[in-house]
Amino acid sequence: MKFKFWGVRGSIATPGPSTVKYGGNTTCIEIRTDDDDLIILDAGTGIHMLGQQLLQQLPITAHIFITHTHWDHIQGLPFFAPIFIPGNSLKLFGGLDPVTHEGIERALNVQLQDSYFPVSEAELNASVEYNTIKAGETIRIGNAEITSILLSHSxxxxxxxxxCDHQSLFFTGDYEPLHNIYRPEDSQYATSQAFIDDKLKDIISLMQGVDALIMDASYTTEEYQTKTGWGHGTYNLALKHAALAKVKKLFLTHHEPTRTDQQLESIHQQLITNNPVINYDIILAQEGVENVF
Ligand SMILES: [Zn+2]
Ligand SMILES: [Zn+2]
Incomplete structure (x- = not known):
């Protein structure tokens, strides 16, 4: 199994000279199994370039797993060129919307309304299949097993x-680890903390020992003071999860849109300096870079 980042940016695409090294496209990860099955995690703007490359390999079957339907994770779907070409197959997986109770079909059909896009869903020539999955469910694609877990975000x-192939990765999508909103002297503090501890235990258990943990690390601890509740985690929270789950490599992603390449590298250097005795690699997710285990 190998994987490649096609988009590493959070919230909004940020092309330009200050993001040219790590990339400005929003979330998309391509996974190839040793049998060449194609699994894609999220369909942010990065999936556009992946689609262009796949035009050299038609016909294709793409299994696309969506973490959630915020724009930066689905916006590239209507621009994924293989969906317009007969013979290709697109299988979309994702959860039920807790508010509207609609399935994962909404990730595409909301965007293909006339008000937002010139081509309608009926005009797509590829075969498109929607699979709404439940938290905890395991889906098998060839030799790969993909297991979902509900993570806190908005x-x-x-x-x-x-x-797959005796290797493993975990991708968080957007994730703000739960925190206790009560003070230790409040009566609800202990119950709330017990719930948070249980949830973290379940998450760490599914992350346990993966070769690659790819985690939302949008903010510094200092920035987080004013962005608590915005749905994203920090660099230090990512390190905490990596240590608890004893992962081999930690990839930091969902780079904050105003973060320049230089700032990312400076933060990365500080993390390494401040954590001299960790036994996993800390890596900045970088668009266009293929990662082997
Ligand atoms: Zn996001
Ligand atoms: Zn989000």
Missing amino acids: GLNFGYRVD
Whole structure:
């Protein structure tokens, strides 16, 4: 199994000279199993370039797992060129919307309304299949097993663990680890903390020992003071999860849109300096870079 980042940016695409090294496209990860099955995690703007490359390999079957339907994770779907070409197959997986109770079909059909896009869903020439999945469900694609878990964000967000070819990765999508809103002297503090501890235990258990943990690390701890509740985590929270789950490599992603390449590298250097005795690699997710285990 190998994987490649096609988009690593959070919230909004940010092309330009200050993001040219790590990339400005929003979330998209391509996974290839040793049998060449194609699994894609999220369909942010990065999936456009992936689609262009796949035009050299038609016909294709793409299994696309959506963490959640915020724009930066689905916006590239209507621009994924293989969906317009007969013979290709697109299988979309994702959770039920907790508010509207609609399935994952909404990720595409909301965007293909006349008000937002010139081509309608009926005009797509590829075969498109929708699979609405439940938290905890495991889906098998060839030799790969993909297991979902509900992670806290604003609205529903699935983290996915992918196991294949004796290798494993975990992608959080957007994830703000739960925190206790009560003070230790409040009567609800202990109950709330017990719930948070249980939830973290379940998450760490599914992340346990993965070769690659790809985690939302949008903010510094300092920035987080004013962005608590916005649905994203920090660099230090990512390190905490990596240590608890004993992962081999930690990839930091969902780079904050105003973060320049230089700032990312400076933060990365500080993380390494401040954590001299960790036994996993800390890596900045970088668009266009293929990662082998
Ligand atoms: Zn996002
Ligand atoms: Zn989000």
